[in-house]
Each structure stands twice: as structure tokens, then as C-alpha cells.
Amino acid sequence: CSSGTRFPNGDGTDGEYVGFATLPNQVHRKSVKKGFDFTLMVAGESGLGKSTLVNSLFLTDMYRDRKLLNAEERITQTVEITKHVVDIEEKGVKLRLTIVDTPGFGDAVNNTECWKPVADYIDQQFEQYFRDESGLNRKNIQDNRVHCCIYFISPFGHGLRPLDVEFMRALHQRVNIVPVLAKADTLTPSEVERMKNKIREEIDHYGIRIYQFPECDSDEDEEFKLQDQALKESIPFAVIGSNTVVEAKGRRVRGRLYPWGIVEGNAMGGPVPAGTGTSRTPSPSCGPHAGGLGRGAGGAP
Amino acid sequence: CSSGTRFPNGDGTDGEYVGFATLPNQVHRKSVKKGFDFTLMVAGESGLGKSTLVNSLFLTDMYRDRKLLNAEERITQTVEITKHVVDIEEKGVKLRLTIVDTPGFGDAVNNTECWKPVADYIDQQFEQYFRDESGLNRKNIQDNRVHCCIYFISPFGHGLRPLDVEFMRALHQRVNIVPVLAKADTLTPSEVERMKNKIREEIDHYGIRIYQFPECDSDEDEEFKLQDQALKESIPFAVIGSNTVVEAKGRRVRGRLYPWGIVEGNAMGGPVPAGTGTSRTPSPSCGPHAGGLGRGAGGAP
Incomplete structure (x- = not known):
């Protein structure tokens, strides 16, 4: 059985659910706020x-x-x-x-x-x-x-x-x-x-x-x-890394424009040729x- | 009039021309030898x-x-x-x-x-x-x-x-x-x-x-x-510079093979994309x- 209780509001509707099951939500809300x-x-x-x-x-x-x-x-x-x-x-x-x-x-x-x-x-x-x-x-x-x-x-x-x-x-x-x-x-x-x-x-x-x-x-x-x-x-x-936005195969990416090709800025993995559709790995x-x-x-x- | 003289060879043919006009040739020959x-x-x-x-x-x-x-x-x-x-x-x-x-x-x-x-x-x-x-x-x-x-x-x-x-x-x-x-x-x-x-x-x-x-x-x-x-x-x-020979558009050149293109080794000028036919500038x-x-x-x- 649940240890939570519902406190009815003054207007008759159900109020907020109170109980330890809401703790993660509280932590979440608090950290968002903070x-x-x-x-x-x-x-x-x-x-x-x-x-x-x-x-x-x-x-x-x-x-x-x-x-x-x-x-x-x-x-x-x-x-x-x-x-x-x-x-x-x-x-x-x-x-x-x-x-x-x-x-x-x-x-x-x-x-x-x-x-x-x-x-x-x-x-x-x-x-x-x-x-x-x-x-x-x-x-x-x-x-x-x-x-x-x-x-x-x-x-x-x-x-x-x-x-x-x-x-x-x-x-x-x-x-x-x-x-x-x-x-x-x-x-x-x-x-x-x-x-x-x-x-x-x-x-x-x-x-x-x-x-x-x-x-x-x-x-x-x-x-x-x-x-x-x-x-x-x-x-x-x-x-x-790159701070310049260049156009590669129709997409606008942060990259470096060499005479022999475009390099897409990539925060982590090996070098990725632009426009091959390789997704960005998460940044450290x-x-x-x-x-x-x-x-x-x-x-x- | 020329100060040079031709010494006939023993066999009747014209020998070597002797005179200061041959000096550059002598210098050339000497420097090649040396x-x-x-x-x-x-x-x-x-x-x-x-x-x-x-x-x-x-x-x-x-x-x-x-x-x-x-x-x-x-x-x-x-x-x-x-x-x-x-x-x-x-x-x-x-x-x-x-x-x-x-x-x-x-x-x-x-x-x-x-x-x-x-x-x-x-x-x-x-x-x-x-x-x-x-x-x-x-x-x-x-x-x-x-x-x-x-x-x-x-x-x-x-x-x-x-x-x-x-x-x-x-x-x-x-x-x-x-x-x-x-x-x-x-x-x-x-x-x-x-x-x-x-x-x-x-x-x-x-x-x-x-x-x-x-x-x-x-x-x-x-x-x-x-x-x-x-x-x-x-x-x-x-x-x-490059010590590796790579193949670019059918030609074999000293170059660097990047995923986004080939760079041809070039002793002097700016970077040259491979295969564009730009000639090598003379080395310093x-x-x-x-x-x-x-x-x-x-x-x-």
C-alpha cells in the first residue's frame, strides 16, 4: 500500500500528491531551478x-x-x-x-x-x-x-x-x-x-x-x-574546432574550408569529412x- | 678582329680554338667536373x-x-x-x-x-x-x-x-x-x-x-x-612536405591523403590542391x- 496521501484542495479538486515517490521530481525541479x-x-x-x-x-x-x-x-x-x-x-x-x-x-x-x-x-x-x-x-x-x-x-x-x-x-x-x-x-x-x-x-x-x-x-x-x-x-x-560557418553540400556547418576539401568541426572523434552524414559525437x-x-x-x- | 688563334692538329684538322672566348666554357667544364x-x-x-x-x-x-x-x-x-x-x-x-x-x-x-x-x-x-x-x-x-x-x-x-x-x-x-x-x-x-x-x-x-x-x-x-x-x-x-607517394587523379605525387582531399607536397608557394595541374614552383x-x-x-x- 502507498504511503502517499492526497490532500484535497479547497475547491474540491485533487491537490498535489505528497510522498517519497515525488522525490525524484522534486530533485529534478530543484536542479532545473537552481x-x-x-x-x-x-x-x-x-x-x-x-x-x-x-x-x-x-x-x-x-x-x-x-x-x-x-x-x-x-x-x-x-x-x-x-x-x-x-x-x-x-x-x-x-x-x-x-x-x-x-x-x-x-x-x-x-x-x-x-x-x-x-x-x-x-x-x-x-x-x-x-x-x-x-x-x-x-x-x-x-x-x-x-x-x-x-x-x-x-x-x-x-x-x-x-x-x-x-x-x-x-x-x-x-x-x-x-x-x-x-x-x-x-x-x-x-x-x-x-x-x-x-x-x-x-x-x-x-x-x-x-x-x-x-x-x-x-x-x-x-x-x-x-x-x-x-x-x-x-x-x-x-x-x-571551428568558429566559421561554411557550406558543405547544402548544409551549413562549422568547419574549415581548405582548397582540397571541407572539414567539419567535430568535438571528439577522429576527423570527419563534411557532408558524409556522420553524426556529431557528444562533447566531453x-x-x-x-x-x-x-x-x-x-x-x- | 679576334685575338683567338686556331692551332691546327697534326692530322690537318682544326684543333681546339684557344682564346678568351672559351673562358666561360672552361669555367663550365671545370665546375661540372668539380x-x-x-x-x-x-x-x-x-x-x-x-x-x-x-x-x-x-x-x-x-x-x-x-x-x-x-x-x-x-x-x-x-x-x-x-x-x-x-x-x-x-x-x-x-x-x-x-x-x-x-x-x-x-x-x-x-x-x-x-x-x-x-x-x-x-x-x-x-x-x-x-x-x-x-x-x-x-x-x-x-x-x-x-x-x-x-x-x-x-x-x-x-x-x-x-x-x-x-x-x-x-x-x-x-x-x-x-x-x-x-x-x-x-x-x-x-x-x-x-x-x-x-x-x-x-x-x-x-x-x-x-x-x-x-x-x-x-x-x-x-x-x-x-x-x-x-x-x-x-x-x-x-x-x-611529404614523403609518401599517393595517387591523385591518375598521377602519382608526393602528398598527404586526408579523408577530405589530397594535398600535393609543394616546396614553396601556397597550398596546392592535388590534381589541378599547378606546376611545382622551384625549390628555394x-x-x-x-x-x-x-x-x-x-x-x-
Whole structure:
């Protein structure tokens, strides 16, 4: 028998059903009302398409007022941390997206310890949150902890570069690192495969602990499980970003227009020739594992 | 009246014509017999296709026994200078090509003064030549002075990187620097144009003196003059190299096979879609200005 009770309204109609079966609905309504927070860090040397990928992923233009430094300014420049916040709404669900950028990373002639400002920033957010949680007013804590760090690996290196290894080693205990192979449209499919294998080997060899996507629930259907498996096997994701809309076979897509063909921006899988009808794979931050990402980061001190 | 005389041979036929009009022929014969020396240096961070471009330019395989270092080895690695010598023959004319490579350049985490071993090497060659020329046996001097340095600029930077500026500034008094925009097939034509303009501006701004191609002779025909002009205006050259032979519209070309099209390796101009019949522009080292390159380097102390 049900423990729920119906409270009749004053006008005689049935009122709201009250009982624990409505809890999921309440959680759903509450989270819709409150919205979600997601803090994403992007790191990697300049020119690898970090801003472009963020814009492609969330279909926004986060860096409208960005000013690129010239070589002279970059000589004296140190790594700084910038924060861009944008409110995105999709089907009524709100997301407060914070992008933490690391301009200047790997840009200098001497890059010794250039991961340090990044590590310090992440630690500070944990500390701040810890202090806020120990305080009295725990209701309106602003959570600025970094959920995920997308690390961009140059497609031109013969595998990881020393700086890549140093960065990931210094930060893998602090944040969920998702390595991506940047600008994958500059590689042929066989080169992408070779590069991915090399990176996987080196990540293993150097004991770098990148983010492990959680197991998918056992009650998911077969197709989803296969897709999930394929996604996990394609780490590090090869990404192609674009902010320009081009026309390919009658469709308007975000892509890159080369004299020898059009490449469709693709947030995750291998390069996809435009107009072949291959569907976009889910983006890392909005995909099936977004919840997992948040949980992981929250737990680490 | 001619100052030349014909010496009749013993058998009554006309012998060889002797006179200063044969001097050019003598020079020609002598240079064919002796062959030419050309020493080319390639510099730029690893993965920008230096070896590939050299192989594409001279249609050889200079780096058959090359071993790529992994990230760990590269951490402790310093910039070294390696020399590959290959004898090439084209229509009976011999060229002794020396490629000076700078593996490890720009690879480390700290790249302070990593141009120094390169500068030292060049200076040593000048000194050696000077000593040999002051010695007694001047006939068989081995000339190892570097005629030209092709400097590879990454297509991903937003213009020159601090390391590029430092390198070129440190070496522009010592060697003829020919900057090239590496892996130009990774950029769309408008990006190539923007990048070239940016690089030209910055080279100007930082007072970097790159190699100036000599004026072409005034008695050359119009078409050649126009081509020469176009070449000069396209500095820094955008290069695409490839060591793989692919088939494009029935022709077998050196190129890169992307899912969205084939790019034909092109030593100099902008990216050329394969199979459009665009002819290869002359390569920098074998083109009309090769003599000029040699002269320039020989003159500098």
C-alpha cells in the first residue's frame, strides 16, 4: 500500500500528491531551478585552438574581447589565469559555465615550473571551498573548484613533449585531466592513430593518471554500452574546432574550408569529412559522463 | 678582329680554338667536373617537418637511420648539431649537399639560449675556413660554412613566438635566414595570408634581417621577372612536405591523403590542391637564386 496521501484542495479538486515517490521530481525541479555549475579549465600552448574548441563545444563566443599578445609582450609575460563566465540555457536547463584559461602557458622561452600558477590556482579554489564549508553561512557557497582540465597536445610533436609530461604530472592529483589531440585535421587518419597510440603509451609510461570515465550502468541498452566503450577507447580524443560557418553540400556547418576539401568541426572523434552524414559525437563536458566529472573533482583535496 | 688563334692538329684538322672566348666554357667544364657544395641548415622545433621538407626538396631519404627520442630523453637532451652529407647528381652535374640539423632545438622545458650551440657551430666553420685559407695548402680546403638556414615557423602560433624572435635575432648576422611557414596544409588560404602578413610585420618590427633574394638581371624576359617578383612577395614561403607517394587523379605525387582531399607536397608557394595541374614552383635551394645564397654566406664573417 502507498504511503502517499492526497490532500484535497479547497475547491474540491485533487491537490498535489505528497510522498517519497515525488522525490525524484522534486530533485529534478530543484536542479532545473537552481541550474548547474561547471568549471572547465583549458591548458596547452597557445595556438592549439583552445578558445576555438570551447566556442565550438558550447556554441558561444567567449573571447570576443580577447587581445592577442605579440612575441615581445610574450617574452616578459608570465602564465596568468583568466576566468570567463557565461550562462547557457538549453531546453530550460541553465548552466553557469566558467572557463578557466591559462594564456601564456608554454609560450615563454624558459618554461620551467610554468605549471605552478595553474596548480596554485586549483589549490586555492579547494582551500576557499573548504573555508566556506567550515563557515556559518553554508547555503550560498560559490563553488569555484575546477571540475575538469582539458589539456591540449600538439599534433606536431612526436608524442608528448617534455612540457606536457611535466604539466600532467604536476596536476594529475589535483584535477581531472582529459588530454586531447589538438587540431586533428592536420593529421591523416593513420597519423592520428599512430599519435594516439604513442600518447597512450607515454601516459602509461610516465605514470600519468588521466581522468577515467566511469563505468556505464549495467542496465543501459547494448547500443549505448558499445558507444560508451568506443568513446573510452578513443582517448585521447582527437578534436577539430571551428568558429566559421561554411557550406558543405547544402548544409551549413562549422568547419574549415581548405582548397582540397571541407572539414567539419567535430568535438571528439577522429576527423570527419563534411557532408558524409556522420553524426556529431557528444562533447566531453556535456556528454553522458558530465556528472562523473563533477563528482571526481569535488572529491579530491 | 679576334685575338683567338686556331692551332691546327697534326692530322690537318682544326684543333681546339684557344682564346678568351672559351673562358666561360672552361669555367663550365671545370665546375661540372668539380661539382658544387651546398650546406643547408634547418632549424625549428621538432615536429614541424624539417626532415620531411629536406627529403621532399632533394627527393632523397636523408634520415633513414634516425631515432626519435621520447619525452624523457628530451628533458635531459641539449641542442646538438648533426651533419648529413649526400651526393646528388642531376644531368651530370654533381652536388655535394650537406644538411646541418639541430635536433632538440626548442624542445626542452627551458629553452634559454638554446640558439647558442647553433651560433657557435656557424662561427666555428668560419674560423676553420679562415685558418685553412691562411695556411699553405689552399687547394683542397673543405668548405663547411653554412650557406643558408631554413627556419621553420609553426603554423599554430599567432605570429612569431618569443623563441623564433630570439633565434633569428641571434643568427641573422651570421647566416642567411630563410623563414618558412611550416606545414602550411594545416591552414586555410586566408589563414596563410594572415599569418604571412603577421610574420612579415613582426620580422620588420624586431629588426630581423632575413635573406634578401638578389635582384634578377635586367635582361631577363618579362615572364621570369614577374615570377621572380611573385616569389619575393611570397616570403615567408609556406611549405608542404611529404614523403609518401599517393595517387591523385591518375598521377602519382608526393602528398598527404586526408579523408577530405589530397594535398600535393609543394616546396614553396601556397597550398596546392592535388590534381589541378599547378606546376611545382622551384625549390628555394635549387632555384634561380642558389648562386646568390652561396655568395651571401661566403661574405659574412
